[in-house]
Amino acid sequence: MSDFPFLSVLTVAPLVGAVVVALLPRSRPTLAKQVAFGWSLLVLALSVVMWVTWQVDGQRFQFHESYPWIPNWGVNFTFAADGIALVMLMLIAVLVPLVILASWHDAESSKRSVPAYFALLLVLECTMIGVFAAADIFLFYVFFEVMLVPMYFLIGSYGGHQRQYAAVKFFLYSLVGGLFMLAAVIGLWVVGGKTFDWVALSEVDISTGAERWLFLGFFIAFAIKAPFFPFHTWLPDAGGAAPAGAAALLVGVLDKVGTFGILRYCLPLFPEAAQWFAPWALAIAVIGIIYAALLAVGQNDLKRLVSYTSIAHFGFIGVGIFAFTTQAGTGAVLYMVNHGLATGLLFLVVGMLIARRGSALVSDFGGAGKLVPVLAGVLFFAGLASLALPGTAPFVSEFLVLIGTFTVNKPVAVIATLGIILAAAYVLWMVQRTTQGTLNPALTEIDGMKRDLNLREKFVVAPLIALIVLLGFYPKPVTDVINPAIQATMEDVGRTDPAPSVDTVQEAGR
């Protein structure tokens, strides 16, 4: 079964689905939704089979496939997944059906074609899977850039207030990053002997100067995509303007391409440069944690608030990556998955609230829990998961990142811990001001607020809640997959975990 070309089929399948959905007549929106949903479930089923086929103690890269594309430049359709890519592919496969289900009525509020919306979601899924499955840098770059197009139209055509501005800002920021990366990709191709193959390039010895420039080219692209602190300003606009489902995919998966890229490309290909730049990367990551959390506290727009919390969380992932310990690295990847689940859930729930109220402003709510208790409860749960309450999945990853960092870099770990306190502040305040307290009388006059979660919405949130709790108590299936990949990455960088020191214990015992 492991000979089955999982990755290429997974990449192409959503695209085929998108074409089918796009060809459906505009007058049959429900059919388009059903086809899109069914198709995404098909992709999920195939992904589950792939997950089961994965050999935990097997090679670092599995499901390797390669077909020639542009032989003149040494470009191949090479697909291969390591543990990190595998868990991200699973995250995509799980999130997309839920997002389609959650977006059931989103496209109708705009005057635009409903089938086109769902076709765009499937195109987005194709490019997202491709970007994680590619093991050829040219191919990765192609998916990295093409990914912008469906997202641009999702935000620009179906978004809310200020959608044009947000869509253009999103596109331009990402394109600028992408072009920096293009220069670095070409540079890497030249110094690496005219090949784009990841494995071949990871064995090339690059001079220190060139390595630092190339690292920088890739890093800027990924830092904009992730986004890290000084490059983050597009995300609140894009997240605030995008329809909730697209926003969930934007922060849940799209932004992970940045952190994934750092782990897959920046560290193994440019190990010395990565170590040289690590203090700077740690600095912007830590600044991001505190700064974004402070901004999140002050937000009055729910979707912008969630976007800022994501920037803070990306700071944690950045810290985990650049601490260069196995624990922190595993924590960072686990964080990528858990953040996708928790923030995805948060975005979807917030989207349901906004759809009922017709406004995204926190100040327009108040005491909503009295009207829609189940929805308020789910929001509370999603908030707690987002602030990494023990028992929810993000706790495991945040804890791993912090202890992994503490062993090598105490100040960073200590400052990052402050972010947890701020997280409690923004989440709890947000929950308090929207669903708790005295009921805002204006809410009772809105019909939407009288309807609690319907069956469709329950089907959206239930799997996510289940996964968050499950991975909170038993993360082993995921960490088992991630660990070998992280160990290999750390070996590439040339860092080994510090040996457990017993000095402090002895001193304490004296």
Add this chain to the structure above:
Amino acid sequence: MNEFELPPIDYAALAPILIMMGAAVVGVLVEAFVPRRLRHPIQLPLALLAVLAALTMVVLNLDKRLITIGVIAIDGPTLFLQGAILVLSAVALLLIGERAIERGGAFVAQAAITADSPDDRRQAERAGGAGEVYPLVTFAVGGMLVFVSANDLLTMFIALEVFSLPLYLLCALARRRRLLSQEAAMKYFLLGAYASAFFLFGLALIYGFTGGLGDRPAGVDFATIHSAVANSTQSPVLLFAGMALVSIGLLFKAAAAPFHVWTPDVYQGAPTPVTGFMAACTKVAAFGALLRVFHVAFEGARWDFTPVLGVVAVLTMLIGAVFAVTQTDIKRLLAYSSIANAGYLLVGVLAPGRDGLSGTMFYLVAYGFAVLAAFAVVTLVRDADGEATHLSRWAGLGRRSPLYASVFTFILLAFAGIPLTSGFTSKFAVFAPALDGGQAWLVIAGVLTSMVLAFPYLRVVVMMWLSEPGDATPTVTVPGGLTSAALVIGVIATLVLGVAPAPLLDLANGAADFVR
């Protein structure tokens, strides 16, 4: 005793040129003797047939590597570029021959009618378009075929004139907005005349420079220049001055800064099909000549001209990108975009070796198809007064005519260099050899200007899709068969060269050797 030897003539190798020139002469005769209503139905098939016949001869010549009558080099780059010019001009001819969009086509009936007079208004409404455009285009194509194969500066100069003069005339033949069109032609002609003068003066200086070698007579054929550059013990002042002046003449045609000032006005004023023809075919011809001059004649002075041309390339990219941002007219925007693209092409010209050569040739073909498709869409968006080129009029076009807006969006994404379009592969094709050849600064400038340039393209996309249509939004005319064909060819080529560029790259690679 000096016996006069007849130079050997390979007629088969010259056939494409002879066919085009012959067809042009026949076209002139048709214009003179055939009744008016029959001219269009004869001229268009005649021109297209001539292009096809010439193309067939190019394909038959594909393995030829020779210099015939001493001045025409038939080698890989010549054949590749001649093929490119012929294919692109066939597509442009489809646009030029279109008569279904506007009654009588895009061209004025009689260029001599006073602009904005009652006569002029009458002709704009009803009269059939001028038939002279076909022989003019055919002459221009013939001149371009000579231009890219000229192996001596004098022949190159004659070819330059042969294809420039028809272009000046073609610019003046727009059916509507006659004043703008005539102004464009005048500007193009005057500046073009200066550029030709520069070229000729440079040629004379180079001739002087080559005179110093004892064993070889002075001359302006590329072999003589090449050996003079390598062996001359004279002061290089003559060489550098001559090289600079010749370059000015060529860079003018290529629309490189600071010799670009004519481009926006001419692109805007000329009839749109002619603009497309110029943007695609003139670019190929100008860069074909630049490649030959710098790769063959002045190869030995590479270290001397690279920094200067590099500065020109950076300036061109910068000016094209920055000014494109401020444009409000779609044709001017595309003009500045074509200037920026000239900058990217110059990066390819400066990339040493075969890879740079083949990359530049690939870029020329890819860009030609995309730009022809772009101008084809421009001819379709119109209201009662002709084409609606102001950008504000394009607002909400995506809602009115999703198909054509999608096509134009695709072309714009290609210009912006998004992968899976020819825009991306062609940028890669010139940037990679440039970086490989140690010209990292040019690549960085190219990448930075691409970022700037993405903004105007994106603005048009936003206009078309994300803005609501207003009352002023024109409808898209349903194109006739010819424009549809041109559009389909352009879009398919842009997609195919983006997704599967390998065959054309192979072809360009195999052709990347000059005969010397």
